[in-house]
Amino acid sequence: xxxxxxxxxxxxxxxxxxxxxxxxxxxxxxxxxxxxxxxxxxxxxxxxxxxxxxxxxxxxxxxxxxxxxxxxxxxxxxxxxxxxxxxxxxxxxxxxxxxxxxxxxxxxxxxxxxxxxxxxxxxxxxxxxxxxxxxxxxxxxxxxxxxxxxxxxxxxxxxxxxxxxxxxxxxxxxxxxxxxxxxxxxxxxxxxxxxxxxxxxxxxxxxxxxxxxxxxxxxxxxxxxxxxxxxxxxxxxxxxx
Numbered sequence: 001x002x003x004x005x006x007x008x009x010x011x012x013x014x015x016x017x018x019x020x021x022x023x024x025x026x027x028x029x030x031x032x033x034x035x036x037x038x039x040x041x042x043x044x045x046x047x048x049x050x051x052x053x054x055x056x057x058x059x060x061x062x063x064x065x066x067x068x069x070x071x072x073x074x075x076x077x078x079x080x081x082x083x084x085x086x087x088x089x090x091x092x093x094x095x096x097x098x099x100x101x102x103x104x105x106x107x108x109x110x111x112x113x114x115x116x117x118x119x120x121x122x123x124x125x126x127x128x129x130x131x132x133x134x135x136x137x138x139x140x141x142x143x144x145x146x147x148x149x150x151x152x153x154x155x156x157x158x159x160x161x162x163x164x165x166x167x168x169x170x171x172x173x174x175x176x177x178x179x180x181x182x183x184x185x186x187x188x189x190x191x192x193x194x195x196x197x198x199x200x201x202x203x204x205x206x207x208x209x210x211x212x213x214x215x216x217x218x219x220x221x222x223x224x225x226x227x228x229x230x231x232x233x234x235x236x237x238x239x240x241x
Contacts, residue, residue, distance in 0.1 A: 009047040018055035032075045033058045057229035064222035065092045077233050106182035107209050126164040136177045151176045
């Protein structure tokens, strides 16, 4: 069987070629991302090409899936059957595909919702927390959280401060729901919503979703970059048959 045990590499060699520090390389070995190193008689680590390709695969995967999932995948290369490794990679690609789909839906929905006119508003048009939650398919506690974060702020009715959502506030909640589903974080949304309420937020939403699209593309490219070192490891028997 082909192996990746030569040439002999020092920790510093792996670190330089993988773009890590020597301590980071040691940490990756400790975490099982790199196979256990051989040792010289004096106790120095001896690495091979398998360690380098493991480090390269992890670096690309971490950019594509995050460090936790990247460690899980590369450890599986060393410990699990090939089918299980491929299943983890398939799942990573599937998550990105779902993100792309959700992003496109959010882009279409945000444009349509933000353009809706809100006219001839009557008190009877207001909705309760439970009604808005049911319409959006979220928990009432989610709406309360959005209120606390300044995202979708309802009116408060005396004497108990009961939340009631006007049509414009329901529209805010719908936009927040779509953007959160597309992976938009709380802090950027908090900055965006005041402009949106004033009617100046559509371009900002578009820019934000474009940035999200770029992030997904970068992570997808990182998964592609990980394919070469992972394929080398698997071809050389880095994973169980």
